[in-house]
Amino acid sequence: MAGSSNLNITPPRWLLAELTYKCPLQCPYCSNPLDYTKHDTQISTEDWKRVLSQARKMGAVQLGFSGGEPLTRPDLVELVAHARQLGYYSNLITSGYGLTEEKIIQLKDAGLDHIQISIQASTQELNDHLAGTESYKTKKQVARLVKKHGYPMVLCVVIHRENIHQMTQILEMAEELGADYLELANTQYYGWAHTNRDLLMPTIEQFDKAESIAQAFKEKVEGKMKIYYVIPDYYEDRPKACMNGWGTTFLTIAPDGVALPCHSARDLPGLDCPNVNEYNIEEIWNESKAFNFFRGNDWMKEPCRSCDEKDKDFGGCHCQAYMLTGDMYTADPVCSKSPEHHVIQEALDSARESALSKNEQPLIFRNSKNSKKF
Amino acid sequence: MSLDPNLKIKFSPMHRLQWEDAQQKHVILYPEGMVELNPSSAEILQLCDGSRDLSQIVTELEEIFSTSDLKDDINSFLEVALKNGWIEQP
Numbered sequence: 524m525a526g527s528s529n530l531n532i533t534p535p536r537w538l539l540a541e542l543t544y545k546c547p548l549q550c551p552y553c554s555n556p557l558d559y560t561k562h563d564t565q566i567s568t569e570d571w572k573r574v575l576s577q578a579r580k581m582g583a584v585q586l587g588f589s590g591g592e593p594l595t596r597p598d599l600v601e602l603v604a605h606a607r608q609l610g611y612y613s614n615l616i617t618s619g620y621g622l623t624e625e626k627i628i629q630l631k632d633a634g635l636d637h638i639q640i641s642i643q644a645s646t647q648e649l650n651d652h653l654a655g656t657e658s659y660k661t662k663k664q665v666a667r668l669v670k671k672h673g674y675p676m677v678l679c680v681v682i683h684r685e686n687i688h689q690m691t692q693i694l695e696m697a698e699e700l701g702a703d704y705l706e707l708a709n710t711q712y713y714g715w716a717h718t719n720r721d722l723l724m725p726t727i728e729q730f731d732k733a734e735s736i737a738q739a740f741k742e743k744v745e746g747k748m749k750i751y752y753v754i755p756d757y758y759e760d761r762p763k764a765c766m767n768g769w770g771t772t773f774l775t776i777a778p779d780g781v782a783l784p785c786h787s788a789r790d791l792p793g794l795d796c797p798n799v800n801e802y803n804i805e806e807i808w809n810e811s812k813a814f815n816f817f818r819g820n821d822w823m824k825e826p827c828r829s830c831d832e833k834d835k836d837f838g839g840c841h842c843q844a845y846m847l848t849g850d851m852y853t854a855d856p857v858c859s860k861s862p863e864h865h866v867i868q869e870a871l872d873s874a875r876e877s878a879l880s881k882n883e884q885p886l887i888f889r890n891s892k893n894s895k896k897f
Numbered sequence: 898m899s900l901d902p903n904l905k906i907k908f909s910p911m912h913r914l915q916w917e918d919a920q921q922k923h924v925i926l927y928p929e930g931m932v933e934l935n936p937s938s939a940e941i942l943q944l945c946d947g948s949r950d951l952s953q954i955v956t957e958l959e960e961i962f963s964t965s966d967l968k969d970d971i972n973s974f975l976e977v978a979l980k981n982g983w984i985e986q987p
Binding site: 536585636637675677 | 898910911913915917919920924926927928929930931980982
């Protein structure tokens, strides 16, 4: 297997528990796999508890309950209570849809530390269109209830061509709702977002304008609200540091119990990602083929192998390299040193052409009907 | 925003301070983030429970460590802590 040379393996710190792929929303930039309906089994409450205990024992401390929509799991409160007992810091990453005040109180009593709510846009019309579900009013109400019950409130807005013109209004909305943190997540083009890339990718002019608005606002609200800006990597010279180093920090468990070094890794060929029903977390983390695959630098080709930045970005994102070039060992094409960098410019050109054209195709929404086509 | 020497200091309810066995150190946890603390920073923050002001924290730590010149170090660390939102003053 690649990268299996003798390395000091650091324990996981971050556990992402994707409890389910079920979701009442249909966001066309969802990072879940396109064919999520093929992976529709769910591991049991007891399986999750065992996974949480094993990962905590190794040193995982940040825990994200995600999905899909984690609120659709009836055992969420029970899992939160188990996580609190183990000493995790628990983050609920939710659409807010279906989150009642009663549930907010139950989760608080169970020991949930923080709730992150996604909002799709600053207006009801656009939010409900992008979510594919009428949800804007509920989301805003939930955001207020989260504050009322003393949680740190993180608002997450995924940014793309359909909503980037609302940047000022999005920032004002976050301030008005009393968000402690605002995550402005420029769309990362995986899963459904990749399929809809021509329709979602903003132009460079739109990016620059939105970024300068966000930057100015950041200074204005300093000390009250922290703004995280997730970089639009297609417009960067250098790639994202893959998962802070493959198999060094992050552990994702998918709804069916498959353990992933990154939540897109299921798409990579030949990794044989292990399932928690067959191995314990220590075996998975230390010994599995998948988690050792890109550890260290042995797997690297040129230009990464001799690059003086290889310890900074680890060659970038393998899932992106595979998706855009068909070769997961090559440098992330986002890097301007990559021989495949032209595919990024081609993608940007194609999106620009689509933006200027009068008859754009409709967005493909993330739902079970569409998923079955992939 | 800077530290008021007359007010009590309290660890922020929006953060959590805890000992991590696996890392053999105290950490501050907050939404999707973690700060690792050195032992002296952890000692200081553990006294920020809303019952002490700056000089009381200094006195107590100087007694514990049998020394008398901690004030500047503690003050500058607490200024950083305040700026990061780890502590607050009512």
